[in-house]
Amino acid sequence: MAIDTNSSPQTIASDSAGHPSLRVHARDNVRVALRDLAAGTEIEDGNEIIRLVEPIRHKHKFALCDLKTGDTVTMYGVTVGRATQPIAAGAAIRTDNLAHSTDSDSTGPGASEAHWQMPDVSAFSTATFDGFHRPDGQVGTANIWLVVPLVFCENRNIEVLRQSVAEALGDDPYRDYKRMAKAMLHGVDDDNPSPLHVSPFPNVDGVRFLTHHQGCGTTDDDALALCRLLAGYINHPNVAGATVLSLGCQKAQIAMLKQAMKERDPEGLRPVHYIEQQATASEEALIREALTTIFDGLREANRVERQPAPLSKLRIGVECGGSDGFSGLSANPVVGATIDRLVALGGSGILSEFPELCGVEHELRARCVDDATAQRFTTLMEAYQRHAAAVGADFSMNPSPGNIRDGLITDAMKSAGAARKGGDSPVVEVLDYTEPATRPGLSLLCTPGSDVESTTALVGSGANLVIFTTGLGTPTGNPVVPVLKVSSNSDLARRMADIIDFDTGAVIRGETSIDELADQLLQLCLDTASARYAPRAVELAQYDFIPWKRGVSL
Template identity: 75%
Template sequence: MNQTIARDAGQLDSLRVHAADNVRVALKDLPADSEIDDGDRRIRLAEPIRHKHKFALTSFEVGDSVIMYGVTVGRVTAPIAEGGAVTTENIEHNTDTAVPQARRGHWQAPEVGAFEDVTFEGYHRPDGRVGTANVWLVVPLVFCENRNIEVLRQCVADALGDDPFREYKQMARELLKGAAALDEAPEPVPERLFSNVDGVRFLTHTLGCGGTDDDANALCQLLAGYICHPNVAGATVLSLGCQKAQIQMLRNAVERRDPDGLRPVHYLEQQASLSEEDLIRQALTTIFDGLAEANRVERRPAPLSELTIGVECGGSDGFSGLSANPVVGGVIDRLVALGGSGILSEFPELCGVEHELLARCRDDRVAERFRDLMTAYQNHAARVGADFSMNPSPGNIRDGLITDAMKSAGAARKGGDSPVVDVLDYTEPQARRGLNLLCTPGNDVESTTGLAGSGANLIMFTTGLGTPTGNPITPVLKISSNSEMANRMADVIDFDAGPVIRGEASIDDLADRLLRLCIDAASGRYRPKAVALAQYDFIPWKRGVSL
């Protein structure tokens, strides 16, 4: 959205994000009567302002618009004195806005000379795409097979010695047995048998039967996106047999993405098996044979144009739109300038900045697709008495994101400023390089699940409050908006954008650093915390109202 932070020199207690804004953001707790410089004016705070929250730069009357990031983020419902706090008690969600800042065909790409000859080490697939990971996938067509999936998970982990919870299991033994557990010999860590494989990933879900035909078809489309993903070497599919999501439905979906049958997929049906033992034996055979085949593929150099990075935010705070999100947006702009791709999702969190995104669409067809999908989503929510304004969570509100428009204006900054080349509905595969918009809900896991299903081979996930979300097939990097949380949750955070808030680093500097980390993660040189902690979350969106 071509926004720059309007920060006064040496001013570290608050900032105005955009020159057109009529509020400032507190960067630390500010007591009442504090005097704040705002350009050539001085504002006296009428009350204490908590860090991450906003205060008025002028007196507001009922009906006035609150402007932040240069766009309308709320309507005043009760008078606010100059220097007064902006809260849920005195403003409400509103998205009336002025002329968009962006203009079609007027994007100035960032300087990327330092990255022009850089490559990443990826897994080259027969269809020409390149993966950042190499996994074998095991999926159920229906929830009835979840138990068998769990049996396979435990058997494979035991056979391979690939148990991410080994230390926690030792902790449990010590808590149960006390000092006696310390005398037990620890389980040896087996030698890694498949050095070129990142592991086996097991999906579970609650769908496949009992829903509508559309639900079953959407599930098969999503699973096909995972099976045919460049990070996936092949898959084992378990079916009960009688469910709505039939094997042939999934076969058809896979064939549309892989018409030449280049991806090995094994379909097993329990009701056609001799016994459960026979089913498990067949499944294990396909998994271990698949691992042996996948292990023959080694990482080789690939251009950055083969990277598709999905962007997501969760547990956002009042600093997310000021630090982590614009830093991530800077990475996406750099990647697009290098011929790569980004995917921006979470349609409820784009509410209020639609005009900016429409102005960035490369042509009328793309703009119309975005308008149609956004309108259809909003109308569906309205039919069941919901609205995008219900999106902010209690945690968001406590940390200063008090309207959906305020949250959305900051969330959209993850997409940078590059042109929108395509708009995808849920489960649609990415087909054009550049920035894509993907229709998903704001629910963190439903959205990251959709990003991977549409082809993101790396995901950047920003957070201000902290979240343990990951994905089974796509490495997820966590970017914190503030250093306090990054230090407190260092076991889940990969990159700290907090120096932006303290004025110690620019958004451009951190975007360069984060892009280098993405390249290392894509190459296997850096292991994201979500991968190390086996945070493999998978929740399909059932196309109901999820905000």
């Protein structure tokens, strides 16, 4: 969204230095507690002194003036709710006194584009990353062979292949846990664990095996969406080629996937092997044929080596999960500033989770480069909302119990902070689920707010790196794309160091600026894209993949 100087990263950082609370935007009528505050605490707010009438937990908000029933509550400069009962100045904002509500104005496109100030990117003017160059011009941040089922009936065969390939390559990510289980059961640890094998394919990052619960017993539209999503993965710049398993009688047919692949890869440059179990002599024959395609594919993939690539070939998807009351103040703005830097350097970003853009639609419309782009965003948002309403759901149901406990009381409040992951650059295209991103700059992608479904979709639309912000901690990863975890607070970064890659808690403490951390995070992205840094999710083999079954998922 467009953020004026009263809510700039520098203002946030300086305001929080030594201060127990923070007003994010000059128009806000609430402040955020940066630490637990006792009743009676006096808070400076400009020329005013606010006395807290009750204890305020850290990350939660309190009113700066007396609010009547029906009054608007504003944060980030936008409406995040309306009072359902009187709220005294210095009282906590809670679910029992605030209801979801949003702004209704319809700012036209282009209003923010002319005012966008590109960040200083001189430090990265000659930067490149080392990636895998594909024949179609795409550049990958990894080199993966993919094994994909067209229907859930093949999940068991996918697992057989996964274990067989891991054993053959000596690449079992769970070997330590298996040793742990044996020691617990038998009381004897293995003093001589088998050593890691040296990979015969040093230029390949591995074989990834997808499983899912779709492909049959569903609508034609869902089967088509699944095939288009799988085509996005198979034709992804991080994927060298794929082995596809089909049962034969399911709704998501091989022909349907081949058509989706033709749309993504019209010249047929990506090697894909299709195997149908009902046309195979036996399960053993199917497994043998699949293994042959995998190992032959690995040999070919290994011929490709990392080479320098311009930042215009980097497309970062941004995601949040397990958000807390600090996410919109530290982690999300740092990621947004990172995306702005990448866009200024010719690269691309993708912002998804449409239910978590509810309440800031007018800001995003104002950033669209033209009327058609703005109208597409409006059309997709309204269609999603109508679909939800048809089954008795609403975007206001999006905040989880964990979100609410940590101060994100309404969907609009959550959205206002979540949208900051997209920075301030112009919106160049709006994509429906499974559509590929094609233009440099920031794209909006229609997905649910569900972490894994949305991350899965970001990758399917072409993100070759994902930045994932969290305030409560979530281990989400992806099978083919590195996922960097960014914490909103340092306590989380310490407690869950095994899943967090980057900490933005210093912003809350006023120890550094968002700009400084954005420069550091962009460098970490380049190191990750070049395999100089391995994200925690990759080290933990956190390979999550969930297609969106397009009923209603918020």
